Amino acid sequence: MDAIKVDSKLTVENWVNEYNDALFSWAFYKTSSRETAEDLVQDTFLAAYHKFDSFKGDSLPKTWLFSILNNKIIDYYRLSTKTTKRTISMSEDKGYEVTDGFFDETENWKVRAINPMWNQDEELLDNPDFNNVLKNCMGDLPENWHFAITSKYLTDKKADEICQDLNITVSNYWQIIHRAKLALKKCLEIKWV
Structure with missing residues (x-):
């Protein structure tokens, strides 16, 4: 040597x-x-x-x-x-369909009570079982949504970099992030609670 x-x-x-x-x-x-x-x-x-x-x-x-x-x-x-098996993930159209239930016909929030599980978010992130459910829910997202959420929150990429990677506009990016978070919330409320 x-x-x-x-x-x-x-x-x-x-x-x-x-x-x-x-x-x-x-x-x-x-x-x-x-x-x-x-x-x-x-x-x-x-x-x-x-x-x-x-x-x-x-x-x-x-x-x-x-x-x-x-x-x-x-x-x-x-x-x-x-x-990740994409056969079980939802399409982007299905993602919009799932999250549309949060808005009324004028695109305003429907009034809903907050699930009490969200008051313990810091404790949840330390729970390995919860993290497995979260990972499964993320795997169910449409591919672009999953990439956007992972890039933003897990790799700390900036919005303009993610837009460039996905070849989308900034307004489309923020809509994807918003819809993905809503889909994750709904999935977690079903699979975790």
């Missing part, structure tokens, strides 16, 4: 010791799965080792590693969107 490879291996080993916990916490927060978070962090360090030559030191190692991890998280959700 040449000196550069030994140096890069030692450096990455030091990074593992120093940044593993922070990277794992972020990946777990984004995926709600211990196994997935561990895999993503491991993939991050492997990528850092293989791309060590491209690290120029213009940023802190932690920043570079988080950048790699965020790309791994995005890839994870893209892959899960593609591999």
